[in-house]
Amino acid sequence: MNRRQFLQGSLTLAGLSLVGCPSGRTPTLEGTVVGASWQRGHRLREASELKTGQRLRTDVAILGGGVAGLSAAWRLRRAGLEDFLLLELESDLGGNSRAATYPASRAPWGAHYLPVPTLESRAVIELLKELDVMDEAGQCREELLCHEPQERLYLHGRWQEGLFPTLGATRRDLKEWGEFQAEIERLRRLRDRQGRFAFALPAPLSSPEWLELDGLSMKAFVGQKGWTSRRLRWWLEYACRDDFGCSLEQTSAWAGLHYHAARPPADQLLVWPEGNAWLTDRLAAPLQERARTGCLVRSVRTDGRRVITRVEHREGAFEVESRRAIFCLPSFLRPFVLEGDAPERFTYAPWVVANLVLQRGDEAACWDNVLYESPSLGYVVATHQSLATRPGPTVWTWYRPLTGNPVTEREEMLARPWESWRQEIVSELSRPHPDLIDRLERLDVMLLGHAMVRPVPGLRASKALEAASQPKKGVHFAHSDLSGFSLFEEANYHGARAAEEVLAALDKRSPSLL
């Protein structure tokens, strides 16, 4: 199974400005915990009167520069609406798709791949065609498809190909795995009378008929099926941790099955050294001065005719008056910013991402390298798509979702010093790579407090997602959390959807991409 990406910035994303480049070889390992914008973000909790400075006027204000916000801007531009202003807290656009830059390679700070889209992800397909990733026939450029060997798993002291732990598996393990795959194959084909898939990507296009699965946890679902294989449970939980930052128990069965059933059996991945920053950089490039970074959105007020957004910036506060606004920040911020708006049930998993700069990669490395029954998700190799036949300097990006109670996990995460993360990461990866410390030049850690919305049981079935997606008095909403999970396709869908709502409201006619 493939790791999926997680998306769209939250205020606790850390800034990239502190990422330094290693200057030469030093005997001790260098590195930092990068970024601290969460401290600025937390000022939203304080009530304070802002002295307003200048007032800017625009047709559309886009609040948030992650994938949803960038997709909304992209969609407006495609319809010829150029009068908009995008506001972003961090110094770089991209949200969870931002990247680090090292001499050896660029490397992701979060989302690191995009599966070749399913036919339902029409906006993503249009975007990929525009960026010349996909041709008119729907074929993706081969050099961007993840090269083989793609995935390997470390168990019993050795690497095996593929992520399901087949090395030393019992007949029962394999039988249950086979049963799971057969079940997924059945679910993959399920459609309602209107032809909607039970599990569609983007998720809002799914049929509501199978939503009772959302009341169940993935763990309960596995229990109902009578599957007891430890390996199968590990593998299923790996998928949930990878995609949602959740344990089996925290994941709704609908979401857990969506991971597998919404895509074709052997889906191909588009990968780049910098991960999905390759995409967001290209979405951001044409915006120029229409995107402003370092902007903390303090409040959004609306009277139905116009929307006033008050913004804090180091060069002074200002206001944006717009006919419409697209709110592309994570939904948990809405009570702090929008008067009288308090969507419920949204919770977020914290993540730790580390970039390890290595003098020399591993000849046998796959793109994705996972350790069986390890708290982390393993690492991906930034230079995997290199055409060279010998391993050179590289960057490994290591991921760990914190799947305990989000509130306590977040506090503990922010309190841990760099040395403690280094200790954890180096000792874990030294198991398969005993010489790691000799090759490791730098280790930077990114702490993401609200990295991913958690698709807990009941979130979708409660209709909270639909309710939170409805526009309110000129403010439209777009974020992957409105789909209940953090995927590029979902963020892009909501960005394009909200932009199309705005286009319709402003009488700009344009054929839908949804």
Place this chain on the structure above:
Amino acid sequence: MQPLILVSVFLIATCGLIYELIAGTVSSYLLGDSVMQFSTIIGVYLSAMGVGSYLARYIGRGVLQRFVQVQILVGILGGCSASVLFLVFAHGTGFSLVLYCLVFAIGTLVGLEIPLVMRLLKDELEFKEIVSQVLALDYIGALAASLAFPLLLVPHLGLVRTAFLFGLVNVGVALAFLMRFPPTRQASQLLLAQAVLAFLLLAAGLALSERLTTLAEVQMFPDQVLLARSTPYQRLVVTQRSGDLRLYLNNNLQFSSLDEYRYHEALVHPGLSGLENPHKILILGGGDGLALREVLRYPTVTEITLVDLDPGMTELFSRHPLLSKLNEGSLRSPRVKVINADAFVWLRDNPGSYDFVLVDFPDPSTFALGKLYTISFYAELKRHLAPGGAAAVQCTSPLFARRSYWCILKTMEASGLRVRPYHVFVPSFGEWGFALIGPSRPGEHLPAGLRFLNQAALAALFEFPLDMSSLPVEVNRLSNQALVRYYEEEWRAVAQ
């Protein structure tokens, strides 16, 4: 005096047999035919011992000193024997002469030992005691040596270190004698100095033998190892056996000098001779300069670029006398520019089009090498072909790895190249396959001086019998590496 001498007899008997076994083993490794090697070496050694025993009668006074001198000399000669033999074999000529001279010299000195020892004991024991004790220990020492040598010494120490170790034993005996019977005269001081010097020499040899033992890799190769070296990219081993030079990269045979002309003529000429006026040529891989040698037969060719990953390889084949003789100094030709780079990356980063491109990479045995056989690679190759240009590609064996071969062909076609499959029989490899892109009339202008290809042989290259004919296979992509999987399955089956 008596106990020291008797212990010494045991030790020197062991040493003597060890040297004999080392000589036999080294020559068997290096020259093959172990029955012949062991027979002749035992013969020469025993007869030399006879000569030594006979010569003992000419030693009059100073038996003790002569014995010490013999020990030092045996220690040096025997101790260095294995390394000297390997080095002579790798870098010099006249291996057999050196081998038999060394065996004869050691044998003669060992032959001197027993008569001298008996004379040292003649004042202490009765004659019948001397003979029975000395000979008994001599034979028991031989038994110890013959058991320890195959069971302990060769497996754990290797030949070179074993030799140095027993050389130290001989010199140790000499030193023990000098200590036990302290020298009084100046000549004896000199002896002590010699023994200490010999001891240091052998100890140094033992310490440095790690480097010398790489030569013991001969065990892995059927023939004499002429040269073995590790570059950052691969392990290069060149072997030789009566005029047959062979190159192994990471233990895979790359060519045998006896039949490489078949391979390289088949790789180069069908394509290149089909062009009217080829000027610019690109060779990817082929750091041995052998395909280059064939390309240089065309006088119209003015500019050849050879891209090979490993500078160790191209330097070796341009400098080593035997190897550059084999490629006729092709790598030093003024028409050639050698670039050491990763071929795929170089191709992507460098513009330029070529009249003829030769692709001669190692077989797709790893995912890294598999990249060089993908649709993306062939698309790059196509970009670098001049209008009307041609190319030839080595494609592994269509007989042993039939699906791999056709997978490569199908991949090239999928990249938009028009490809003709052909193959040649190379005795040291078996049936080998290639792919030809372009020219309409292969073989139109065959150069003079070929050893294999004529028009009839050329036509036969393109005929495929049933057991090598096309099969349904997947296209090899960076994103599936289908070829590496075919290749692994097929060659594993061959190995079994």
